[in-house]
Amino acid sequence: MSKKLIELKKISKSFGNDLVIDELDLYIRENEFVTLLGPSGCGKTTLLRIIGGFETPDEGSVFFDGEDITKMPPNKRQVNTVFQKYSLFSHMTVAQNIAFGLRVKKKSNEEIQKKIEYALDLVNLPGFENRMPDSLSGGQQQRIAIARAIVNEPKVLLLDEPLGALDLKLRQEMQYELIRLKNELGITFIYVTHDQEEALTMSDTIVVMNQGYIQQIGTPEDIYNEPTNAFVADFIGESNIIDGIMLSDRLVRIGGQDFECVDEGFAPNEPVDVVIRPEDVELGPPENGQTTGTVTSIIFKGVHYEIQVASAIGINFMVQTTLNFPVGSFVGIRVIPDNFQIMHKPQSEDEEILDANAQTGAAHEP
Amino acid sequence: MNRKKIQILSIPYLIWIIGFTLIPLVFVVSKALVTPDDRLTADNLTAIFDSVHRKALITSLEVAFISSLICILISYPAALIIRSFRIKNRKAMIFVMILPMWMNFILRILAIQMLLSKNGIINHLLSILGLGQIEIINTTFAIILGTVYDYLPYMLLPVLNCVLAIPDDIVEASKDLGANRYTVLTRILLPLSLSGIGSGITMVFVPSMTEFVIANILGGGKILLLGNIIEQEFSVTMNWNLGSGLSVALMIFVLVSTLLFGRDSGADRGYVI
Structure with a gap:
């Protein structure tokens, strides 16, 4: 593993009476693509601004390469930011925008010229030197903003929902561009987004945040397949979250019926949250099912159908499948043991608050 | 709204501008362009270069230029300070700063006269x-x-x-790229404020070029601005032709200097005030 480049220790920050981040610890390794993911108001942007130097934490410290930079102003930090609103200097040409940081550092004209060309090539906009920002499309402006940041050869590039204002197609293109850039430049990316798909596509590590707390840190696969709690499961992709009782190791009771699963280590008869991804629910002939149900709605989503099934055990399943089951069909429902994710119900008061907050946090999502 | 309705909306202003701008302008x-006995001449226009007029023009220029600069x-x-305030505090500050506008401007000048005059409040204090008196009243300084x-x-x-219209994230972006306060000011804030400064200059420089009331009250008739001379031609000497000639010459002068100053003034970006 590469070394820790940024370390946040016990960071707290409030605005007025609003506690945005509470005693947060996090480290970020060199050359990692880290995504801070969470609903609006979860503190992810504030955390990014603390790393960039635009906010000072009320408590706690920020370390960069072992050095305490908590009080260092942004212009002295070895990080550069790509802002949500692009924030290009409207009174300067594209070349002057890109050159800004280099001129501040008093680089030679020759070097600046070279770097402008290099950066424009890197973001696929060669020949745009003399254009004014106003004359560019949103996607082009964002590329220039990225070029303007990376010519300074920062050790860390901070990106604050940089693709938020772009349309879907362009956003997907830019996601690939960013992955390519990260690999070519070999620098650390810290990326803030509320878009779980964006996070899953690009990240090496995802930090799921809610209400100022970190909910889970892991690879995209970890986060998706092994969410630690119902909030993460719900936020990352769609899920069936069902109340269950863990009868014994590898056996869970849902709606009066017992199902085999692979989870162990729960107390006997412990109430749990059972998470089942919609694509993991299999539909077939009634005789093949562990239980049965009736299709109540079906929506075509392109790659798959999204089907609601009212099951005999009293639970409504959301199912994603490429097969077509008309409304009213009587079907069998199957989930293989591997696809049950069993989670502890929130126990302590703290966890309960987190969980309650998780609900309201998710509701704020636009 | 269709075209016709829009045209109707323009009627009040049309009446105004024809009656109070165009017709007087044609008249002036x-x-x-003529002598008092109605012979065509350019003398009234070129009279601005006569020594007395030229001197008044230069004083006018001086007053207008220095006043604009001080403004x-x-x-x-002040604008930078207000920018750094939270939005709710900004309103109070702006209110205090434009409060003097609520008073008639001649009243304000008379108040200044009271302050500055020989036996005025400042000299009294x-x-x-025991510091003796100073002579401020009736100087160019007083007019400025x-x-x-x-x-x-x-x-x-x-x-x-x-x-205030400069977005915070632009300033943050420049700091992020390594700019210190001085660089932020010279490379970002000032260039992005030029349109406002431009319209400010138009609104201060132009009217103070043609000022005569302030000069009358605070200059005590000892310092002549071109405005004073024009006023005298109309109301004392009753040479309306010369007065008009000087007015037109001054108008041309102001027009040229605004074009030089204010090519990038805010008018075209919607900053009238």
Whole structure:
């Protein structure tokens, strides 16, 4: 593993009476693509601004390469930011925008010229030197903003929902561009987004945040397949979250019926949250099912159908499948043991608050 | 709204501009181009280069230029300070700064006269302190002081408008790229404020070029601005032709200097005030 480049220790920050981040610890390794993911108001942007130097934490410290930079102003930090609103200097040409940081550092004209060309090539906009920002499309402006940041050869590039204002197609293109850039430049990316798909596509590590707390840190696969709690499961992709009782190791009771699963280590008869991804629910002939149900709605989503099934055990399943089951069909429902994710119900008061907050946090999502 | 309705909406202003701008302008220009016995001449226009007129023109220029400059030097830092305030505190500050505008401007000038005059408040205070008297009234300085006092809000408002419109994230972006305060000011804030400063100059420089009331009250008739001379031609000497000629010449002069100054003024970006 590469070394820790940024370390946040016990960071707290409030605005007025609003506690945005509470005693947060996090480290970020060199050359990692880290995504801070969470609903609006979860503190992810504030955390990014603390790393960039635009906010000072009320408590706690920020370390960069072992050095305490908590009080260092942004212009002295070895990080550069790509802002949500692009924030290009409207009174300067594209070349002057890109050159800004280099001129501040008093680089030679020759070097600046070279770097402008290099950066424009890197973001696929060669020949745009003399254009004014106003004359560019949103996607082009964002590329220039990225070029303007990376010519300074920062050790860390901070990106604050940089693709938020772009349309879907362009956003997907830019996601690939960013992955390519990260690999070519070999620098650390810290990326803030509320878009779980964006996070899953690009990240090496995802930090799921809610209400100022970190909910889970892991690879995209970890986060998706092994969410630690119902909030993460719900936020990352769609899920069936069902109340269950863990009868014994590898056996869970849902709606009066017992199902085999692979989870162990729960107390006997412990109430749990059972998470089942919609694509993991299999539909077939009634005789093949562990239980049965009736299709109540079906929506075509392109790659798959999204089907609601009212099951005999009293639970409504959301199912994603490429097969077509008309409304009213009587079907069998199957989930293989591997696809049950069993989670502890929130126990302590703290966890309960987190969980309650998780609900309201998710509701704020636009 | 269709075209016809829009045309109807323009009627009140059309009446106004024809009655109070166009017709008087035609009248003044036609007077300017003839002698009192109605022979065509350019003498009234070129009269501005006569030594007395030239001197008054230069004093006018001096007053207008220095006043505009002082207004900028006061307004711009003030605008930066207000920018740094939270939004709810900004309103109170702006209110205080434009409060003098609520008073009639001649009243304001008379108040300044009271302050500055030989037996005025300032001299009174100085003599109490045993510092003797100073002569401020009836100097160019007094006129400049009055002009700044009267016109400061007209500089402050457009400058403030412009400075407050600069997004925070632009400033943050420049700091992020390594700019210190000085660089942020010179490379980001000032260039993005030029349109506001431009319209401020138009609104201070132009009217103070043609000023005569302030000069009458605070100059005591000892310092002549071109405005004073024009006024005298109309009301004392009754040479309306010469007065019109000087007016037109001054108008041309102002027009040229605004074009030079204000090519990038805010008017085209919607910053009228």
